[in-house]
Amino acid sequence: MRMHRRTVLALAVFTGLTAPSMALAADDTIKIGLLATFEGPFTVLGEDGERGAMTAVAEMNGTVAGKKIEIVKGSSDASPDSAVRAARKLVEQDGVKVLVGPLSGDEGIAVKDYAKTQPNVTFINGTSAAQDTTLRNPAENFFRFSTDGAQWMAGLGTYAFKDKGYKKVATVAEDYSFPYTQVFGFMAEFCKAGGHVPSKSWVPIGNKDFSSVIAAIPEGVDAIYVALGGADAVNFLTQYQQSGGTAPLIGGSITVDQTVLTSKGKLKDVLKGTPSAGPTADTNDAPAWKAFVEAYKKQPGAFPSPSLFAHGYYVDMKATLLGLDKVGGDVSDGGKKLREALSSLSFDTPTGKVSLDKNRNAIADIFLTEVTEGSDGNLLNKLVKVVPQVNQTLGIPEDEFMKLGAVNRDNPSCP
């Protein structure tokens, strides 16, 4: 019988397309999915997140409970669609039972919704920090050991009003769930202290021209609260400075992050003295933090100081590994034991103790900071104050907090 070469080719293609996930983890390795933004506007942030996660893996010498850790990476471009597609590939094709990620706000909400359809897979957040990922309608198998964007703002509103004396503040933030959460966290305190926010500007991610936004900032505001990330922050700050703006700034957690502070140019003078708050502070003197910075710097391409993405991915990956260690790396029961272990996990991170609440959201220390120039000329976030053990409801009783409503563009408001 003669077999056509064409038939052979067709068969080869066909079997190639159908080959099921043969890469089942051998007994002595454990597969962990790592989902971050390796493409799109947040690539730099995603790569630093990966460095953080790999720092945690390196700390365990690449093994947990005697098993070798195998990291399978998935990439999204910060859009919820791509995050779910990448998560589905990791879970359904690569067969990971534990997944760490994603990085940004809307992605987190989408992955949480996907988590509900995969009850046997354990999802641990990366750095996505939208409030509703865990506060409203949470998924039983989604854990967040990094805190949310409103928690990151703890102490900043009060500090801006009382210590800095700002009474009227305008906000400029990106138009999606994470900045909504940040503005909410800032305003919850700032409005309560007696401050006013006469104007809120929401700009699309990747906006290049901020002139209309700058023109819309009311005259006579004492400061501008800016919650923009990466290139957006650099573009806005540069254009604001060029247009002759002089109002002092208040920074969102990722606005004065290392990813922005290391940018070149005249921004230095504008950024100096900007108060901000977040889960990390560059000049933290705690030995645990210093040890973490040293470990982080061993990763290729590391920043002078880890960004909060490196920190968030580190904390979440560390928690994952501690949880896996507790259950002996056994997830054959659909991860039930692992999730129990994670729920009750409380451990010391480079930034203090972390434990989970009933919605599986972290309670952790938050750092109030101010931008200063370091001895080597690099800008750094100087630690001003530590706000200990902030929970998701910012210390407000839960029923009262829920009454404040879901975060969105119009909530809260104090014009």
Place this chain on the structure above:
Amino acid sequence: MSLAISTPGATQQNWLEKLGAGHIILGTALVLYPLVASDFFLTQIGGYSLIFGMLGLSLMLLAGYGGMVSLAQITVAGISAYAIAILGNNNSNVLGFGWPWWLAVPFAVLAAALASALIGWISVRTEGIYTIMITLAIATATYYFAQQNYAIFNGHSGYAGIRAPAFWGISWRDAKPFYYLCLGLAVLSYAAVLYGSRSTFGMTLQAIRDNPRRMRALGYHVTAHKVFAWLLAGVIAGLAGVLLVWFNGRVSPGTIGVDAAIDVLIIAVIGGIRHPIGPFLGALVVVLMQTFAIDIVGAERFNTLIGMVFLVIVFVSPDGILGLWGRIKPHLAQEALRPGP
């Protein structure tokens, strides 16, 4: 009477012959594919490729037969996807009229077709690169509008919680039914385009592509023919949009962004636009690359690899995979003529 009885056999023969061996083999393989494929390969590779193949097909119809290269096909699909979210159910607490699927789907496809006709009507006055520019402008404008409009498009986060319906006792969001749904609609669109290309309208359209002035002189209404082609392409893109929103379970401006618009163009170029099968081949290659490139070269450079593969395909064969096949086929045919071992 006897004639009536004897003809089915004869027509059957003709029908099979007309279909061609390639189509029968390919069709059988696609129908049997779920027997061997995992759920992931069924939906994430199979279903997704078929959906993007349909989008590529709607572009192939315009570009291949009408000579109009459009970058707005994903926008048209997005309109029907958003229409499904708005007319049906979603869990974003914005709009969501709760219409049943059999009412929402025709409306969504109709809306997409009309939008496509409108885009066509605007852009038929241009030619070549200007058509690309104007459709790119429309796609970008729609993207930014959807991103910043909250009353209709619900801004950056868009709509989530959209589910494929369950009817005839089948839950169409399960892997196998959803694959067959995609396959059915893709085959339908494919057959329609293939048939349409040989119809009077298809021939006229191709003649207009080759020489619009002569066709106008012969008394054909050139603009009307072109706009009608846009309407037909809109129906196919609209159907793909419905499948896309059921596939993702959500729709947001990211779904209809410029990246996605360019993906559709890449699919058509990689696959080849001389035959309707091209876009489906292109979609398969693009989806496989986008899914698995990260496993081959790691997270840092996988987009470079994707770009290189596309570059190589276009470099080796300017008319895509179809052209590649066209070049290999004569060799294989000669091979077959040689005496076997």
